[in-house]
Structure formats: structure tokens, C-alpha cells
Amino acid sequence: MGWLQRLFGMEKPADAQTNPAPAGSAPDGGEIPPERVGLNGEYDQSGLAKRVALAFDQDQELTDYDRLWVAQTGGTVVLKGEVPSQDVLNKMVSVARSVSGATSVSTDQVKVG
Template structure:
């Protein structure tokens, strides 16, 4: 099971992208904020977290770490749980911070070791 499936409970949609171009508008007809862009450019309340999980799946150096979870609060990617090493933590922070719409990465709820 990969990151995306474990965290969101379903497989990745066809043509899912980590940084798609926004398509359409949000619920009120406004341009989609970067943190709400879904896997195919549609509006998605959890779009940033889903795209981060997809990016973790796409990185061959990261196995699914079943003790780490991804969430979002606005443009902040929130990581929760534990990772086996500081190197892995730095890697996931770097990947998460590189996703369009991510303004910061919160690791306050992550333990190492």
C-alpha cells in the first residue's frame, strides 16, 4: 500500500499530478487557491495534502512509512507521527515544501527514531 492509498483510503486517480494547473473555480466561482487544487486541477478541500502524499509515492527513495501522516491547514502541510531518521524527515519536508500551494511544513508532531 502506498502513501496516498493509506492516508486517503483509495487509489490514485488516473492522470493525477503533484502540481497540476488549476481548472475551473471554487464553490463561489473564484479562482482556486493553490492549496485547494486537486490532483487533476479541480477544486479539492484537501488538495495540498493529497498532492504531497502523491509526491511521496512518486519518490523512489521513500517507502511508505506507515507511522507518518500528512494533513493540511490552509497552505501549511502538517506532518504527524514518527520517522526512522532525521534524513527521512528532511527528505519529506523538502518534498512537501516543493508542492505548489505549500507555504510551510509543520513537523511539531513528528518524532525521530
């Protein structure tokens, strides 16, 4: 099972991207904020977290660690749970930062080991 499937109960959409161009507009008719851009450029309240999960799925070094969750607070990617090593956590932070709309990555709620 991959990150998207486990965290959001969805298979990867056909043209899903980690950094798609916004398509359409936000519910208020304005421009879609970077952290709300979905997998295909649509408005998605959890867009950033889903795109980070997709980026984790696409990185062959990051298997689906079933004790770690991805959330977001605005442009901050929030990692919660447990990872086996600091190296794994560092890799996850690096991948998460590479996703457009991510302004920071919080690891305060991650236990290493």
C-alpha cells in the same frame, strides 16, 4: 500500500499530478486557492495534502511509513507521527515544499527514531 491509498483510501487517478494547473473554479465561483487544487486540478478541500502524498508515492526514496500522516492547514503541510531518522524527515520536508501551494511544512508533531 502507498501514501494516497493509506491516507485517503484512494488509488492514484489516471492523470494525477503534484502540481496541476487549476481547472474550474472554487465553490464560491472564484479562483481555486493553490492549497485547494486537487490531483487533477479540480477543487479539493484536502488538495495540498493529497498532492504531497502523491509526491511521496512518486519519490523512490520515500516508502510508505505507516506511522506518519500528512494533513494541511491552509498552505501549511502538517506532518504528524513518527519517522525512523532525521534524514528521512529532511527528505520529506524537501519533497513537501516542492508541491505548489505549500507555504511551509510543520514537523512539530513528528517524533524521530
